[in-house]
Amino acid sequence: MVAYKTAAFAVAGALLGLSRAQTFQRLGGCPTDLGCVFPPDEADFLAGQYFDIRLEVHAPVNGSEAISRSPDEHFTFTIKKKDSDDEPVPAAKYFQLDEPQLERWNFTWTEDLFARDMGRPSLVNVTAKAYRKVALYEAGEYEATLTYYDGQQTVANWIVRDLDEERKTKNILLFIGDGMTTNMITAARLIAHKSVNGKYKSLMQMDKFPVLGHQMTHSMDSFITDSANSATTLYSGHKTTVNCLGVYADSSKNPFDDPKIETIAEIFHRVYGGHIGIVSTAFIADATPAGLTAHTRDRDQYGAVVDSFLNGITNYTWTNWTGPDVLFGGGAEQFYNSSKGGRTYMDKDYYLEFQNKGYQLAQDADSLSSLSNDERALGIFSVSNMAKWLDRNVYTNNLRNQSNSPDGNKADAVNQPGLKQMTLKAIDILNTRAGDNGWFIMSEAASIDKQMHLLDYDRALGELLELDDTIRASIEHLKELGTLKETLILVTADHGHGFDVAGSVDTKYLSAQNNTRSKRQAVGTYQNSGLSQYANTGNLTYTDGVHFPSNWDPRYTLFDGFMANPDRRENYKVHQTGPRTPSRNLTGPNNYFVNPSDNPDGLVVNGTLPVENSQGVHSLTDVPVFAMGPCQELFGGVYSSTDVFFGMADCLGLSRYSSDDSGYRRDK
């Protein structure tokens, strides 16, 4: 089935690749061949989904792959539907495009850590072409063949999924708990829900979803993903590489010329005039919200990301996009311009840009609640990431002295809404405006991930519980609005962190000991872990309503942690004065040690991550998918993260088998 490498030349590359294509790679998705096709072999497409094609031919100048020639200028590229008798057709003809111009560039990469230490980069000369805004309209298998270097071939086998065009849901409400794993949900349940003799008296809202699945989050060319790559997959059905938003990464220097893939927001908007809402507790240009409309291989292009929310893609021909109905989150520094210290695209004032296109503006919880449900709305509530649930609700002093007001005037953003308020308002606006066209809302609990990165387990679990409360309140609200049964609700994550809980800690005992080995004796495992003191003390109720811990600072806390860390010191207590900073750069750049002021009564644990890491990192584990509503049955069992997109697209009926977007399958 997989004609991946054929000629002797490529096999030589493959053999070299066995030991090297690991820590560093020449180009993801093109690990051994010198000819590269994006979308690559094994890509799946929705019928009618727009995408760009990027072709590259590499001529390594030095290093283990060096060849003594220039990159091929005369490569060819053909498309063939596999079950047809047609001959392979040149791509320009197949897609009825002019043959694109040949492009040239070069790039360097490092083959392994020894080469890095010796300062020996490998240079590669490149010829390339791009076919922009194409689509495949027939279900089935395709063979896309790049021919170069006198008969050398790189074949990409593509599949267009054979999905029903019928629309089965009016709306989709997609919750993403960034970095959220089953392990974290288990810990959050433990601290917020009371149990009696092993029986929970209330459950997480997620626990009550009728269908459970697991999705595999790995990247195309590495087994650990970041949030940009995984957002791209969830929204487009294509696995790509770390840091990519809505594109495959090519090897050119330009971060905006990479081959794009149309996202569910863009397709839904194009096909049905569907209305889109984007909500996040992160700065809104962050990867998970950005992935719905941005197309760049560099997720750090925040200014361009914000522009793409409003204006879509403007540098190449691309699918039409006219902005979301709702954009709520943090990240004011990408909206006010340099006059206030912001960094925006072309130094524009994006508050103004949005308002000029008819958006209402909210900048705190009160103005959010005052927004009309009839007009589009931008809500930016803080500089950078929004405040955490624990600080907004328990340790409120931490909202002071942040100089993070969204107007850029250095006041404190003390009146920030939470995910629940933002999401309920988004539902109100979308439900009012979308009419029969329906809506798609993505609501992200971003700081589960951000606080897990900081090893601030309490804040991370607070964010997770806020997400669960948001889900609960959203279901109630959709029921009130009479639209629950026509809304598919999904709750999932984009990747994991290697977090778990292995017992309890007697923090009073730990603090009273004077050496590391004695402090470890404060840990209780198995029967000595006892019961949760977060939930089983105080006035925690048994009701189905809001559930958070009744006590965040009990004597007996969770013995929690990661499987990989920077150096850190643990006392297992809540960080009452604000989000944790576990490690600091004490001796020079990129050399992190325990932060001397973090948990001074704790026990030092040396890390295992590379010393340039100040934070924890993402992990491999499959993450859960909870589904309820129309098409819920599509989301049970274990599957690729790409299938979350295809399940949503199937449920919305987004496949189009004709280029006239009429929704009818083209005759074969």
Add this chain to the structure above:
Amino acid sequence: MVAYKTAAFAVAGALLGLSRAQTFQRLGGCPTDLGCVFPPDEADFLAGQYFDIRLEVHAPVNGSEAISRSPDEHFTFTIKKKDSDDEPVPAAKYFQLDEPQLERWNFTWTEDLFARDMGRPSLVNVTAKAYRKVALYEAGEYEATLTYYDGQQTVANWIVRDLDEERKTKNILLFIGDGMTTNMITAARLIAHKSVNGKYKSLMQMDKFPVLGHQMTHSMDSFITDSANSATTLYSGHKTTVNCLGVYADSSKNPFDDPKIETIAEIFHRVYGGHIGIVSTAFIADATPAGLTAHTRDRDQYGAVVDSFLNGITNYTWTNWTGPDVLFGGGAEQFYNSSKGGRTYMDKDYYLEFQNKGYQLAQDADSLSSLSNDERALGIFSVSNMAKWLDRNVYTNNLRNQSNSPDGNKADAVNQPGLKQMTLKAIDILNTRAGDNGWFIMSEAASIDKQMHLLDYDRALGELLELDDTIRASIEHLKELGTLKETLILVTADHGHGFDVAGSVDTKYLSAQNNTRSKRQAVGTYQNSGLSQYANTGNLTYTDGVHFPSNWDPRYTLFDGFMANPDRRENYKVHQTGPRTPSRNLTGPNNYFVNPSDNPDGLVVNGTLPVENSQGVHSLTDVPVFAMGPCQELFGGVYSSTDVFFGMADCLGLSRYSSDDSGYRRDK
């Protein structure tokens, strides 16, 4: 709904309990009251399921709960069905038993770590009674009330589940991956299955199951379980305490007088004459196999456990039990007697005991395959735990010099079967012998857990892959036998370990560095994790058949680990010379440091577990349940581990609403 504490006296205890009932507890399931009822408040029952009742009244002599009186000798205990107009009935009358004798004992416990360090135990005097072999035959809610100390009450609310009596499956095949988490399945898939550009070309057998659930594994009185307690829950529907097999733990010194709960093996055997098979790669007296027939609060009573496999419970009146059809595993030292160094119940030769009751005996892979399918069989293949897949199949030299032959003659057990061979033979025997009565087989991959405890990630993942291969082969075999569609197949775990993978390690680079911080630079995260070198090199196929890594010792390995550890040194390479010993007792008892001979080229990481831990420990995370076959729909979503039992019992139609076992619901 929960009348848990009522009188002022108990409230005082409750307040004291807030800060203490954590690391240590007076008695699990009775954390604050001085009157204790087992089964406790919130227990669920199958209609007709046998159980014992234990009542205790405590009189603390010293410590924070001290009272100045003797334990009540005149306590009373009543049962009342909640929806009836009946008055509460004394238990002896309700169950038509003679009033049991009053028992007396005392015990000590330690209130917290400070009390432990100061050597200050708390003494408790006890009065107690036990009602043996009772059952409830009407669905609904019951109130069981212990009255003591002049009106003090402890109320246990019990629920008898209202399940259908109709039988929906002929057979159940229950696979338990001991300690297996979603994170481990993800890692096993990565090392054994090939992917191309992010798409796996083959999947785990578990991945293909149609229904996925999560079960919560926590213990009754602590949030971390061991395998005894969790086995009890999976087999009986009752959460109990760590180290308990088929009982609730009372406070008496006798480990065999604790209140019992009838297990699914016992009920299925009693109600339908169902045939039972027990297969494990552990020593067969270990908790997970033992839980099907043993009833003791001390899982280490191995001799008694082996006797209970054959003879059931003999010290009290209890449900009839005549032995399993198949008992396959390790643990010969609990079969041959002291003349060969074994330790058996009453020093009997249990090979002989089993053979005297008609069992065939197998002691290696060849004799296993030669067993007749018509007769019952005992197969014991090694002293202690059986050899690991990695040693049986890759590093076979490690089978030498083990002195572990099951006959006790100190030869090496070099011809041990694997889980697959044992399970397929068990299916053959059970399917031949059970006829219309049907069968229940429990097949345990025990050393996922055992090797995770040792931080031997490779061996643990090898065991997990062997489990998956066993599941695949079992499905194929059941299909061949024509019995697949009448067999419910479940795959689950009993608890987790805090394991995950966060990237790759360039082991060549790590080994070449000369200090810990430099060695950490060998770790590649995110895009630098690259692809699995275990699966993407060599001759690994794309087929649906057997899948194990093609290379266990690549240069680029997994960056894996736990969230809680003893001291250890990591080089992230396979342990070619046998299972790992990460830490050793260097300076005296219960004080573990890095094993000097483990991974001498690795980087030292100090642990966070109490220093008496030589191994890793269990973790909190919910574990997956994969289901296919009749009733598969009962196992989707998130639920208590107790519901695995109730789902299986429901599917087998084990509820009985009359004490005559006729299967008809008693008129109300």
